[in-house]
Amino acid sequence: MELNLLEEGVVMSEVARWPMTVALGALLTGELDEKRLVEAVTEAVMAHPLAHARLAPSPAWSRHAYWEIPDELDLNPVVSGLSAAELLSTPIELSTSPPLRVALWKDIPDGWGLPAPSSEPPHPGPAPGSSGPGPGPGGTSIAIVCNHAAFDGVGLIRMLDATLSAYAGVRLRSEASDLADLEQRGPRTSDSAGSRPAGRATKSAPGRPWRPSLKISGDGDPGASGYGIMVIETDPPRLPEALPRAGAVARPTVNDVLVAALHLAIASWASGRQRSGRLSLALADSGLVSVVVPVYLGGRDGPEPPVANATLQTTTFSTPAERSEPRLLLQAIAAQTHYAKEGRAVRDPTGVLHALALAPYRIRSLLPPLVGRITNDFFAASARLSNLGVQEPRPHIGSGPAGEGPSPASGAPVVERLWFSPPCRPPQGIVLGAVTTNGRLSLSARWCRSAFSDSDARCFLELYLQELQRLQA
Secondary structure, X not given: OEOOHHHHHHHHHOEOOEOOEEXXXXXXXXXXXXXXXXXXXXXXXXXXXXXXXXXXXXXXXXXXXXXXXXOOOOOOOEEOOOOXXXXXXXXXXXXXXXXXXXXXXXXXXOOOOOOOOOOOOOOOEEOOOOOOOOEOOOOEXXXXXXXXXXXXXXXXXXXXXXXXXXXOOOOOOOOHHHHHHHHOOOOOOOOOOOOOOOOOOOOOOOOOOOOOOOOOOOOOOOOOOOEEEEEEEEOOOOOOOOOOOOOOOOOOOHHHXXXXXXXXXXXXXXXXXXXXXXXXXXXXXXXXXXXXXXXXXXXXXXXXXXXXXXXXXXXXXXXXXXXXXXXXXXXXXXXXXXXXXXXXXXXXXXXHHXXXXXXXXXXXXXXXXXXXXXXXXXXXXXXXXXXXXXXXXXOOEOOOOOOXXXXXXXXXXXXXEEEEEOOOOOOOOEEEEEEEEOOEEEEEEXXXXXXXXXXXXXXXXXXXXXXXXXXXX
């Protein structure tokens, strides 16, 4: 099965020091038996072709790279003895099946996912499985981490639900019969050059700047590799009163508020670093902030799409003038995300790969790292925010307002809260992930230890929460 361009882009960007992984964690009611979990994970993985795919060897002059779907797994994906940060920092090779790992923790460190009173700011704490003070409330924590080339955050949600369903003894429907749908999961090099998925326009959003964006960092260890992870829980943001006036391209959404707050936090952090003499004046003078905002192409209506990578990486921008007033910033961000959802993506990297569709795969694979080295990541974005949104009802995953929990099959714990983390790699020193479950928003911060210390990351997350509250004033 041919890799689509979204998958190719991830494979070509892979660096062992900074694994391109997405992660989904869950706090469960009750406990999981590890032996039964291994059986359930295996069953869930085998029910979804790309969940147990591996990258096939590619002939030197082949135009395409391919997934092969083996009849059995090369290794047991359930791992133990790793913290959440170690799990995120461990590369997942695509040459072996499956392209994911699952970890189980039977004690929950204090500080993660603890509801904060609405009158107090949320308290950042360590992620499940990380070192932290004493055990917290009873329950079990599970995390699924996969190579982003195989599938995305929406796929992780489906894999978690399938795993818990299999654990409860529910017979899973195999997607092996849906290979025709999988073939249509995104644009491919075998499509006509410059084409896009059906129904999506190709025009870019107008008037966006092509100059370097602010790059932020803290006092990390330049020689360090791997990631840190921190998760907090808070109320979902509300739409502010100062909404854009009538005639704007689009009304802001909750996701736009989350993205706009990150723009403000980046600018504020850079300003503080500049005053302390720890930010390059050349970059500070630009004043441009850019945030990668993944757009899901799979659709959320009708039958569920197959587990795959259907996430297009698009970029939002803001200037100092736009950030000077919340209304202007929200208007700018809402317009850009609106364009992206229509297919008029800003800086869609797959366009370059389409332009080279006739070149052999191995030649195309040299392009992303070569461009990065030549430009010294000149045009790289400042950061990334990926929001999985409010989760729809599933058998084992709560959703909607507090109190409207799921109706699980017997024999399996229920997900009380989720956390999600998108990929992170320099020069993006820190990324945020968001997901809302049972009326509560979980925010994760994932950072490169070469760019941010743990205390820096905590300070940045606190700054982000301050900007989020300021936007809602």
